Amino acid sequence: MCGIYLTNFDRTAAQIKNDLKKIEFRGPDNLSVKKYNNSVYLAHLRLSIIDLDKRSNQPYEFDNLAITYNGEVYNFLKIKNELIAQGYVFETESDTEVLVKAYHAWGENMLGKLNGMFAFAIYDILNQKVFCARDRLGQKPFYYFWDKGRVEICSSPKSMHKATKISKEGINIYLSAGYIPSPFSIFENIKKLEAGKFLVFDLKKNILEEKTYWDLKSLKRKSKITYESAKEKLNDLLEDAVKIRMVSDVPLGSFLSGGVDSSVVSLIANNHAKNKLKTFTVKFSEKELDESEEANDFAKNIDSDHKSYLCDENELINSIDDLFIAFDEPFSDPAMIPMLMLCKKVQNETTVCLSGDGGDESFLGYNHFDWVKKFNALFKIPKKIRILITYFFKPFLSKKHFDYLKNIFLLKNINDFIINIFLNFITISKAIDLNWAKSYYRLFYKSNNILQKTADINIKLWLEGNNNVKVDRASMYSSVEIRNPFLDHRIIEFARELPINYRLSGKKRKIILKEILKNKLVKVKLNKSKKGFSVPILKWINGPLKTEMEKMFVEKNLQKIPNLDYKKVLYYFKQHINGKADFSHVIWRVYVLLKWLKYNK
Numbered sequence: 001m002c003g004i005y006l007t008n009f010d011r012t013a014a015q016i017k018n019d020l021k022k023i024e025f026r027g028p029d030n031l032s033v034k035k036y037n038n039s040v041y042l043a044h045l046r047l048s049i050i051d052l053d054k055r056s057n058q059p060y061e062f063d064n065l066a067i068t069y070n071g072e073v074y075n076f077l078k079i080k081n082e083l084i085a086q087g088y089v090f091e092t093e094s095d096t097e098v099l100v101k102a103y104h105a106w107g108e109n110m111l112g113k114l115n116g117m118f119a120f121a122i123y124d125i126l127n128q129k130v131f132c133a134r135d136r137l138g139q140k141p142f143y144y145f146w147d148k149g150r151v152e153i154c155s156s157p158k159s160m161h162k163a164t165k166i167s168k169e170g171i172n173i174y175l176s177a178g179y180i181p182s183p184f185s186i187f188e189n190i191k192k193l194e195a196g197k198f199l200v201f202d203l204k205k206n207i208l209e210e211k212t213y214w215d216l217k218s219l220k221r222k223s224k225i226t227y228e229s230a231k232e233k234l235n236d237l238l239e240d241a242v243k244i245r246m247v248s249d250v251p252l253g254s255f256l257s258g259g260v261d262s263s264v265v266s267l268i269a270n271n272h273a274k275n276k277l278k279t280f281t282v283k284f285s286e287k288e289l290d291e292s293e294e295a296n297d298f299a300k301n302i303d304s305d306h307k308s309y310l311c312d313e314n315e316l317i318n319s320i321d322d323l324f325i326a327f328d329e330p331f332s333d334p335a336m337i338p339m340l341m342l343c344k345k346v347q348n349e350t351t352v353c354l355s356g357d358g359g360d361e362s363f364l365g366y367n368h369f370d371w372v373k374k375f376n377a378l379f380k381i382p383k384k385i386r387i388l389i390t391y392f393f394k395p396f397l398s399k400k401h402f403d404y405l406k407n408i409f410l411l412k413n414i415n416d417f418i419i420n421i422f423l424n425f426i427t428i429s430k431a432i433d434l435n436w437a438k439s440y441y442r443l444f445y446k447s448n449n450i451l452q453k454t455a456d457i458n459i460k461l462w463l464e465g466n467n468n469v470k471v472d473r474a475s476m477y478s479s480v481e482i483r484n485p486f487l488d489h490r491i492i493e494f495a496r497e498l499p500i501n502y503r504l505s506g507k508k509r510k511i512i513l514k515e516i517l518k519n520k521l522v523k524v525k526l527n528k529s530k531k532g533f534s535v536p537i538l539k540w541i542n543g544p545l546k547t548e549m550e551k552m553f554v555e556k557n558l559q560k561i562p563n564l565d566y567k568k569v570l571y572y573f574k575q576h577i578n579g580k581a582d583f584s585h586v587i588w589r590v591y592v593l594l595k596w597l598k599y600n601k
Helices: 013-026 076-085 095-113 168-177 227-244 260-272 292-302 313-318 320-326 336-346 359-363 368-378 383-396 399-409 414-421 435-445 450-477 489-497 511-520 537-541 546-552 566-577 584-599
Strands: 002-007 030-036 040-046 060-062 065-073 116-124 129-134 143-147 150-154 197-202 207-212 252-255 278-284 305-311 352-354 481-483
Touching (some): 002 013, 013 040, 013 450, 065 095, 076 095, 095 129, 278 292, 305 336, 313 320, 368 414, 368 450, 414 450, 537 584, 546 566, 566 584
Parallel strands (some): 352 481
Antiparallel strands (some): 002 040
């Protein structure tokens, strides 16, 4: 993994280097800055993974093209052979050289050949154009500024000259979602390139062009594939997705939580490893959160070289302040804390880790797929009647649960319900403005099945905006690269076409994945429900964080946050502290924002 930078602002190499040192953890092995045409700077922070030689440092140049690139192209050897067949000669073993020569050979059409996670900028020195792209699922970050021919691109706004003013729109989106999805950002005039898109900056004509090169396809026909054929095809895809992600010139391991997804990945990786695969899990002192026993049992079954790291409460709480250095924008998913800790623990053991992230989206593993099935019937009742029903329940519910129910019953339809799963059913904004989310409604027309519609929103909104951000920022802070086989676009595309009952039926989830795992390992236990990567936020707010929060949650502080309904937040906070209701998710969201704003003045 790395950090990229490009600009044509009137800056010096020393200024750019100084700014990039703020995110040096993204690429601690090398920092280079080069100037082209006496006007355009390209810079790069390198975390060496493939071809550790300095010949593969960036910016890398070939025939009037210069590239700064972050990520991995897993099928680069296949592409390299295609280019060799066309007469290209290679001087390094890196995927960087393959990428720039692929652009030289095929232009924008090269994107369809790439299987990987990436964000890059290629500067055409002669034509003064910048070609940029981001991977299909948005695993790697890409921030940019563009105005009247002036451009600035970076892996993080922390190192951007133009990232100076906090965006009210960005804060509004964060208050709704707890994260800020693409193309929005927390800074005015700074955008994020959306997943599956590319940009062309024409610095001569002062023109910016944006296009989509990949998106979820419309599912027009029901798949006729048999269950056994689907299982065989999926198994082949998984085997290849894991295998191509194991190419590395540095130590490689795998995160193992004990859940189905990480178990499948670790098992396949262990089968392909030259030596015993290193597997890692995190152990919590709170039994209700701990899955280390399941992970240990599975590691014994596959005979991996397993380590379990204890993360006690004090250690986790002491790591909270690291979040505001690691994360470019306010981000409220509590799972970022154990992820940050795990990456910190493994950095002395390995530089690359495989992970099971992304399996729940494609194979319907989340609880909210059950919610959608249950609430779908509700939204067939006319809205006026739903409103009347709501007040019938009022005497029997706490204010928290009544607010939840009322907000759900007031939604227009099931599509609004699905969108709000990935936002918040309790609002803390004075004026609710969800115009930014309208672009996601187009996804409802991709499928006729309500669960697949939910999965599609899951992939395009939450996976990119939340989960991929968590994984990238937490891992990069410790200079660890995480590779996710379930985010191979071939698996995403194949899973979407599978009949729903191959993936979910009744209370059974991830059916086809579990079958594949059982076929590979007879001893495996799959009955326990997954606990998820979580921390006891409720307990912390009433315990070790209480004093700090009581000082922060006062009117003068909360009033400074644009569009925040501070009176409602203060009420929720008092209710929570007094043990009358659990508003921990709302309190944590505001707490993170206050802390992030303090660290990023």
